[in-house]
Amino acid sequence: MEGRVMKSTGSWYEVMGQDGKKYNCRLQGKLRLDAAKETNPVAVGDRVELLADKDDASITEVKSRDNHILRQSVKKTGHSQVLAANVDQVLLIATLKQPRTSLGFIDRFLVSAESFRIPQVLLINKKDLMSPQDIRAAEDLQKIYQSIDVKTEVISAMNDDVKLVQALVKDKTTLVAGHSGVGKSTLLNKLVPGIHQTVSEVSDFTNKGTHTTTFAEMFPIDKKTFVIDTPGIKEWGLVEMGQQEISDYFPEMRELRMDCKFGSRCLHLTEPACRIRREVEEGHIALSRYDSYVSMVMGDDNRK
Ligand SMILES: Nc1nc2c(ncn2[C@@H]2O[C@H](COP(=O)(O)OP(=O)(O)OP(=O)(O)O)[C@@H](O)[C@H]2O)c(=O)[nH]1
Ligand SMILES: [Mg+2]
Ligand SMILES: [Zn+2]
Structure with a gap:
């Protein structure tokens, strides 16, 4: 039977089968050997084939x-998951x-x-916590x-804004991300019938939150969502x-960057006749972007 991995704890995997039931699975022996070579042979969202007996899957x-x-692991460079x-x-x-997300983080x-x-x-x-x-400011970002x-x-x-989000995620697989304490689990608890992800107060001391959710987990809203x-x-x-x-992944730069005098070699920093910098000066590309x-090109704060 086909299934989809909902949760992974390292050696056990929770898989939702096509029958809509959840199975706790291990990796079959042969796969386990292959797996030893890779960091994530099986990840949340993977489509898998599963074999389910009476009480073993x-x-x-x-x-x-x-x-x-x-x-990317920020502690060990080169390690990614x-x-x-x-x-x-x-x-x-x-x-x-509560907490503040920097524009640098959003853009990265x-x-x-x-x-x-x-x-x-x-x-x-x-x-609801915002002043007029x-x-x-939020609408300017929008x-x-x-x-x-x-x-x-x-x-x-x-509040009822959750309905807006319902429409955005309909019939898709959506990964929800963000700093600790921004409300990921709060939102999912409203979107997914019957789940109770733990939610905790954003610590008043640090305004940073304390990582209430500790690993990725997928939830079905309906058969396709x-x-x-x-x-x-x-x-x-x-x-x-x-x-x-890097400028390839800035949609507002991608199309224009070949118009720079130095073409694909232009880093849009101090080079002459740079189309990107002109767009910034003329206000067509946002200064914050x-x-x-x-800062990404300089590599000076790619972990904030
Ligand atoms: N005022 C207000 N508080 C909110 C809103 N959304 C979430 N919260 C509160 O923010 C706090 C943190 O919410 P969580 O849902 O646990 O945050 P999280 O993003 O899942 O955090 P981690 O699991 O640590 O990554 C809780 O106290 C929520 O009640 C909101 O729209 N308005
Ligand atoms: Mg959470
Ligand atoms: Zn340029």
């Missing part, structure tokens, strides 16, 4: 992935306060997703991101990306 085959999203496979979109939840995350060719949605959450001035085709909404997970809750991300490292490559771009 095992994964006998892992189907090839349409895509995956990697998370498959956060999830076969996702249709990523949904980044950001907040202006979007660039990563773009490099995996996965469409992105941005939710700016906790609208904050709401205007304009910036919508202009680069990232669907963006300013919402509160505490899945959402993946993930642990809060502190930083988001860029996975092996060359300097020249360009600033994020520069």
Whole structure:
């Protein structure tokens, strides 16, 4: 029977079979040997073949992935981990306060997703905590991101805005990401009937949250709709990306960068006749996006 991996704890996998039932599986012996060579032979979202007996189930085959999203370990450089496979979109939840998500972090995350060719949605959450001035700032961000085709909404997970999100995730597999405490689990508890993901107060001391969710887990909303809750991300490292490559993943730069005098060799920093810098000066490319771009190219804060 075919199934989809909902949760992985290392040696056990929770798989939802086509029959809609959940099975606790191990990897079949042969796969276990292959697996020893790879970091993530089986990830949340993987499509697998499973063999289920009375009280024993095992994964006998892992189907090839349409895509995956990697998370770079910031402690050990070069180490990355498959956060999830076969996702249709990523949904980044950001907040202006409690905790504050920096624009640099938002842009680094979007660039990563773009490099995996996965469409992105941005939710700016906790609208109910925002002053009128904050709401205007959030709406300005919404304009910036919508202009680069990232669907963006300013919402509160505490009220009816959840209906908006329901429409955004319908018939897709969506990976939900964001800093600890932004409200990922709160939102999923409202989206998925019958789940009770633990939610905790954002620590008043640090305003940073304490990582309530500790590993990725996928939940079905209906037969074709899945959402993946993930642990809060502190930083988001860029996975092996060359300097020249970065502007490819800024949609507003991608089309124009060949118009620079130095073409694909232009890093849009101080080079003469740079089309990208002209667009920034003329206000067609948001300054905040360009600033994020520069810090990524300089590699000076790619882990904040
Ligand atoms: N005022 C307000 N509080 C919210 C909103 N959404 C979530 N919260 C609160 O924010 C806190 C953290 O929410 P969680 O859902 O646990 O955050 P998380 O993103 O899952 O955090 P991790 O699991 O640590 O990554 C809780 O106290 C929620 O009640 C919102 O829209 N408005
Ligand atoms: Mg959580
Ligand atoms: Zn240039």
